[in-house]
Amino acid sequence: xxxxxxxxxxxxxxxxxxxxxxxxxxxxxxxxxxxxxxxxxxxxxxxxxxxxxxxxxxxxxxxxxxxxxxxxxxxxxxxxxxxxxxxxxxxxxxxxxxxxxxxxxxxxxxxxxxxxxxxxxxxxxxxxxxxxxxxxxxxxxxxxxxxxxxxxxxxxxxxxxxxxxxxxxxxxxxxxxxxxxxxxxxxxxxxxxxxxxxxxxxxxxxxxxxxxxxxxxxxxxxxxxxxxxxxxxxxxxxxxxxxxxxxxxxxxxxxxxxxxxxxxxxxxxxxxxxxxxxxxxxxx
Amino acid sequence: xxxxxxxxxxxxxxxxxxxxxxxxxxxxxxxxxxxxxxxxxxxxxxxxxxxxxxxxxxxxxxxxxxxxxxxxxxxxxxxxxxxxxxxxxxxxxxxxxxxxxxxxxxxxxxxxxxxxxxxxxxxxxxxxxxxxxxxxxxxxxxxxxxxxxxxxxxxxxxxxxxxxxxxxxxxxxxxxxxxxxxxxxxxxxxxxxxxxxxxxxxxxxxxxxxxxxxxxxxxxxxxxxxxxxxxxxxxxxxxxxxxxxxxxxxxxxxxxxxxxxxxxxxxxxxxxxxxxxxxxxxxxx
Numbered sequence: 001x002x003x004x005x006x007x008x009x010x011x012x013x014x015x016x017x018x019x020x021x022x023x024x025x026x027x028x029x030x031x032x033x034x035x036x037x038x039x040x041x042x043x044x045x046x047x048x049x050x051x052x053x054x055x056x057x058x059x060x061x062x063x064x065x066x067x068x069x070x071x072x073x074x075x076x077x078x079x080x081x082x083x084x085x086x087x088x089x090x091x092x093x094x095x096x097x098x099x100x101x102x103x104x105x106x107x108x109x110x111x112x113x114x115x116x117x118x119x120x121x122x123x124x125x126x127x128x129x130x131x132x133x134x135x136x137x138x139x140x141x142x143x144x145x146x147x148x149x150x151x152x153x154x155x156x157x158x159x160x161x162x163x164x165x166x167x168x169x170x171x172x173x174x175x176x177x178x179x180x181x182x183x184x185x186x187x188x189x190x191x192x193x194x195x196x197x198x199x200x201x202x203x204x205x206x207x208x209x210x211x212x213x214x215x216x217x218x219x220x221x222x223x224x225x226x227x228x229x230x231x232x233x234x235x236x237x238x239x240x241x242x243x244x245x246x247x248x249x250x251x252x253x254x255x256x257x258x259x260x261x262x263x264x265x266x267x268x269x270x271x272x273x274x275x276x277x278x279x280x281x282x283x284x
Numbered sequence: 285x286x287x288x289x290x291x292x293x294x295x296x297x298x299x300x301x302x303x304x305x306x307x308x309x310x311x312x313x314x315x316x317x318x319x320x321x322x323x324x325x326x327x328x329x330x331x332x333x334x335x336x337x338x339x340x341x342x343x344x345x346x347x348x349x350x351x352x353x354x355x356x357x358x359x360x361x362x363x364x365x366x367x368x369x370x371x372x373x374x375x376x377x378x379x380x381x382x383x384x385x386x387x388x389x390x391x392x393x394x395x396x397x398x399x400x401x402x403x404x405x406x407x408x409x410x411x412x413x414x415x416x417x418x419x420x421x422x423x424x425x426x427x428x429x430x431x432x433x434x435x436x437x438x439x440x441x442x443x444x445x446x447x448x449x450x451x452x453x454x455x456x457x458x459x460x461x462x463x464x465x466x467x468x469x470x471x472x473x474x475x476x477x478x479x480x481x482x483x484x485x486x487x488x489x490x491x492x493x494x495x496x497x498x499x500x501x502x503x504x505x506x507x508x509x510x511x512x513x514x515x516x517x518x519x520x521x522x523x524x525x526x527x528x529x530x531x532x533x534x535x536x537x538x539x540x541x542x543x544x545x546x547x548x549x550x551x552x553x554x555x556x557x558x559x560x561x562x563x564x565x566x567x568x569x
Contacts, residue, residue, distance in 0.1 A: 019474045024532075028472060028512055031533055035507045175510075280348040282509050284310035 014223040015180050022188030029173045030065035036171040039284055044070030045148040046140045048132050051088030055150040056195045057186045061173050063096045073100035076132040085203050091192050105131045125204035129165030146170035154179040154221055159258020179218040216247045224251050297545045299434045302332035303517040303538040305530045307506030310344035313354050317362050324370050330539045334374045338465050338504035339442050341378040345467035346508040351420040355382035358400050367395035387422040392439050392465050394430050402430035404439040408447050429457055435544045437461040445487050455495035456557050460547035466503040470514035478514040493524035496550045498542050522550040
């Protein structure tokens with residue numbers, strides 16, 4: 001984007017439109033977590049803490065909703081994971097006063113890739129995300145708890161997640177919050193500054209950042225997604241507003257390409273009582 | 285002589301409303317019936333005359349394909365039980381009505397003196413955005429006044445209020461109180477109040493001003509499929525001032541004593557209903 005374009009003038013203004021009342025948002029989201037736990041008859045939640053802002057905010061909301069003792073955090077590093085991530089996750093767990101435990105996933109991952117050689121970084125990263133998921137669901141079973149999701153609206157819309165990995169959960173308080181709003185609520189709740197201010201990273205390999213991998217910033221993605229989905233502009237309208245056409249096109253393409261990740265159980269309908277189509281049975 | 289004439293001419297015009305801002309178990313009539321009984325007991329302690337429950341209070345709102353499984357005829361034992369338990373109170377309960385004609389309605393029934401005395405079938409079924417009512421319900425076809433010992437009232441359900449000619453017709457026909465039951469989903473923004481509530485308050489207050497009547501708006505709380513209901517039930521005086529409001533997000537029994545003569549007194553000063561014309565010609569009908 002060149003300086004002085006309409007997009008530059010918009011920058012910040014669009015993000016301002018996403019501003020939420022922090023107190024009200026926290027009041028609503030804590031009730032969401034409490035209601036889901038009570039309705040399911042479980043005792044609490046488990047959450048994988050990465051040291052990033054998303055899982056920190058999810059855990060903080062749950063600790064407020066349920067009391068810290070009913071939120072069970074797990075740090076699930078692989079041997080190449082950044083030690084700073086684990087340190088940040090510990091800071092958050094201690095800040096929130098929630099019980100936390102470290103389970104090193106290296107033996108499980110290495111055992112698989114010892115027989116499955118030549119996998120690239122993407123496959124290895126996905127495998128790690130799914131390994132963490134199986135551990136969280138197993139711990140949830142052990143603790144009679146639900147798995148708390150940590151995916152935000154921006155990454156869900158962009159398909160920036162691992163199917164049945166980090167996107168698997170029983171309830172997700174962050175799924176309707178753009179990344180900008182996640183940061184806003186994290187600051188509102190006074191989460192440790194090292195977590196709120198660092199560059200977002202899935203920690204798939206050393207030094208990886210989401211924004212490098214995606215090819216655009218979260219701030220820009222949030223603005224474009226907001227114009228497309230909250231205000232109903234067409235991609236051409238968004239470009240007209242001065243946003244880089246390549247970025248707009250890429251974001252639109254990602255959203256279309258990864259829709260399958262958002263509707264996971266696709267059943268072939270044969271009868272007049274197909275689950276999810278003829279029997280759209282709601283979840284309380 | 286004069287005193288006794290006055291006494292005879294004046295029906296009891298003051299009544300105590302209770303707005304039961306409750307959460308509901310989706311698709312579980314038994315559980316919701318028990319909750320209704322508990323709120324009736326609370327309302328009795330507060331000396332409520334008319335207790336109002338939200339839209340589809342006996343079943344929950346977002347039923348989708350559960351709709352037919354929780355449908356009841358107006359004479360169903362569950363409603364009979366509520367009618368008896370409430371006496372001498374009157375209660376307005378939301379339910380899925382299975383009509384004699386074999387169709388389902390999103391209805392509110394007024395139970396009074398131990399029996400159903402008035403049923404309103406929702407007239408506008410929202411089917412846009414997150415709403416899917418026309419897939420599962422048929423719209424009602426009649427607009428009636430409900431008669432209470434205190435005077436006449438109109439009952440509307442949620443979307444009905446967004447079509448202001450209904451409230452106007454009820455007021456012109458003599459309603460001094462409009463009861464609006466709702467399962468209005470919440471959205472939030474930068475403000476302290478849910479964004480969704482701002483629209484509702486604009487509507488209820490405008491209705492109380494333009495139709496010069498009391499408006500009692502009862503919205504539910506709780507979660508269904510990840511969508512929340514913010515509550516914020518309130519009572520608006522004729523003219524538009526909010527008399528009382530329940531807090532957001534949590535269950536609450538809002539109790540307010542109102543005098544229906546306040547509607548008359550406003551109408552003397554502000555004869556909007558009396559001035560209503562239906563003789564204006566032109567291509568715009």
